Amino acid sequence: MSDIHKTIEAVWKIESTRLIAGIARVTRDIGIAEELAQDALVAALEQWPEEGIPEKPAAWLMTAAKRRAIDSLRRGRMLAQKHGEIGRELEFQQQRLSAAMDQALDQVIDDDVLRLIFTACHPVLAVEGRVALTLRLACGLTTAEIARAFLVPEKTLGQRIFRAKKTLAEAHVPFESPRGDELRQRLESVLSVVYLIFNEGYTATCGEEWMRAALCDDALRLGRMLAELLPEESGVHSLLALMELQASRTAARRGPTGEAVLLPEQDRSLWDYAQIQRGMAALHRAQKLGGGAHSYALQAAIAACHARANTAAETDWERIVLLYDALLQISSSPIVALNRAVAVGMAQGPAAGLHALDAIAAEPALTNYHLLPSVRGDLLVKLGRYAEAREELQRAIAMTENRREHELLSKKLKQAMFMD
């Protein structure tokens, strides 16, 4: 890619969200708004290499989009009606559209961006549609970039976005931010989309690793945007805290050969302490706003316990058990219960951990989950019951499809071989 194209791409990353949001204020349809913005981008790609980057690229793009909007209005009207009388009305509409877009150009208000995000994450859409549309509209990613990050063919991703835009249009979803009680509810949908994007990057184990890991940064960027747009919403700060605290360990999560390094074994000097500080500040903010009991806040508080400890042994496991108890009260997830059992094992000893684990072992959701035998194996090793431990670790190895985890478990099994 030439330098000028890279620069245009960068301008697009910076301006596209506000551009699309501003146009959508006029068109009331984010699909059409996105197409007009894309047309403006195409015009920029044609003209900027010749004429240079304009001094005010955002204004240039908005003007180009306006021209396209008026063109398509004229064409649509021409096709629909052939009577001479329409001429004057068309002119009137053209003027109105032009004035509205000029105004949108003058001040894209933050609410427009918020509306854009809420619409992209609308519950009428399938979750994968929400994710794709959010990355496209609110993060300025291209279809190709999103496709690469999610390891699907570009065509599939394009269809996904097309379908999502069509669904929004057919359902006549208004370009609005919800208010009052509905805001909370719809915000949960937005936050879950953001967290999904984050986790897609955080758990990246295959494919083009960098492209996927960059999703973490996109999710964090979205989180920070939302924290500015909805400063009083504790849920936003909770999620941001959780993401910052988890992402702070990125450099320590992979060993020299790319193998996974689990939290207790991580070199804590590799953690990003500036990021931890940002996470702690966001968590504090969420708690001050009265949102400490939110699921994301509790998870962030658990991550904060790890972040505060200088070594794995110094971790406040008692507190982590309490936080998991609170988390289980809001959502009785077997995975959370499994993590709690690990914490109990650390806080009260392996026998207590095993006891907690046995209490949930019959959960159908855990039947094929490799972490159940894996955790059980760890606890049995600590209890000196090596023969049983080996059996559990072998079961875990048979269950996992992830190569990195496979390696990790095999290593543990090897260690258990020499004990008895």
Add this chain to the structure above:
Amino acid sequence: MRFMMMVIPKGYEMAAPDVVPDAKAVAKMMEYNKNLQKAGVLLGLDGLLPPSAGARVAFTDGKATITDGPFAEVKETIGGYWIIQVRSREEAIEWAKRAPMANNEIIEVRQIFETA
């Protein structure tokens, strides 16, 4: 990827220790900072007092020598910085281009070394 954008204000290398920035310039800068924040790219920022309020610690043969500012030999100096998280070097440069700088002022854009 993260970048540090360093501001090099004109004449700052010789500014008095109690120099007060122009209120209008500060207001513009605050607006710019807000835009960085709204876009979700801002990780941190600080303004620095001039060299006349600082010192240099130079090392020769394992020995540290301290010189109080201002430093006659220094032609330009940093007045503050932003740390931003963006997707490319070009995006960092585009953000730098949007900063409200005065005539002949410079922003130096440098990528932060990442361990991972």
